[in-house]
Amino acid sequence: MELHEVLRRRRMVRRYDAGRPVEPEALQRVLAAALRAPSAGASAGRDLLVLRTPAQRELFWAETTRDRPGPADAWLTGMRAAPVLVLCLADPGAYAARYAEKDKPGPDRDAASWDTPWWDVDTGMAALLLLLAAVDEGLGACLFGVPAAAHDGLRAAFGVPAGRRFVAAVSLGHRAPDEASRPSRTVRRTLADVAHDGRFGEPWDG
Numbered sequence: 186m187e188l189h190e191v192l193r194r195r196r197m198v199r200r201y202d203a204g205r206p207v208e209p210e211a212l213q214r215v216l217a218a219a220l221r222a223p224s225a226g227a228s229a230g231r232d233l234l235v236l237r238t239p240a241q242r243e244l245f246w247a248e249t250t251r252d253r254p255g256p257a258d259a260w261l262t263g264m265r266a267a268p269v270l271v272l273c274l275a276d277p278g279a280y281a282a283r284y285a286e287k288d289k290p291g292p293d294r295d296a297a298s299w300d301t302p303w304w305d306v307d308t309g310m311a312a313l314l315l316l317l318a319a320v321d322e323g324l325g326a327c328l329f330g331v332p333a334a335a336h337d338g339l340r341a342a343f344g345v346p347a348g349r350r351f352v353a354a355v356s357l358g359h360r361a362p363d364e365a366s367r368p369s370r371t372v373r374r375t376l377a378d379v380a381h382d383g384r385f386g387e388p389w390d391g
């Protein structure tokens with residue numbers, strides 16, 4: 186698929202066809218796309234924790250919905266049907282180590298003092314490539330937050346090391362049959378709103 190077509194089609198899918206698994210080859214390609222993401226200093230401090238068995242997914246949803254007792258709402262019902270979940274984890278330690286190497290100019294940087302948390306940015310970039318590759322595979326995907334209250338439980342459940350940060354999760358799967366026809370309700374800001382021509386507030390008119 187052409188890049189512009191992928192960009193045009195991309196939107197978050199929150200309802201999945203529980204009866205249709207993601208083909209292993211397609212999943213492999215989607216995951217591999219994340220490896221193409223850029224990263225500060227080529228630190229590439231990110232990991233993808235892939236949950237694709239019912240038991241793994243149930244554990245994830247149990248840990249992340251502990252404080253939501255009662256019947257599942259529409260969001261949860263739709264998302265729980267996703268056959269694959271990818272937890273996108275950032276590794277700040279990889280940046281501290283990389284920027285302490287000899288080929289990086291300037292003083293060693295303490296990761297805690299960095300103005301921009303590049304580990305989170307870079308993990309987000311990898312997640313975006315997952316979303317775009319999913320479109321290319323004809324799959325639906327949705328990036329969503331992992332509640333902070335669930336982090337400790339998830340670490341214990343899936344062996345996630347203490348230094349890793351839960352940046353986001355991505356659900357993957359085939360859309361629910363009636364989901365494909367639902368038009369996106371997203372109102373996108375225009376380029377004139379977003380792009381500033383030479384000075385903040387100067388509208389971009391091309």
Ligand SMILES: Cc1cc2nc3c(=O)[nH]c(=O)nc-3n(C[C@H](O)[C@H](O)[C@H](O)COP(=O)(O)O)c2cc1C
Nearest residue numbers: 195196197198199260327328329330331353369371
């Ligand atoms: C950093 C980030 C966090 C998000 N968190 C959630 C979330 O927790 N739950 C959810 O349903 N969607 C989440 N989204 C999806 C946004 O709601 C969605 O991207 C936005 O409404 C635009 O719609 P579109 O992506 O379909 O064009 C998140 C998106 C981003 C980029």
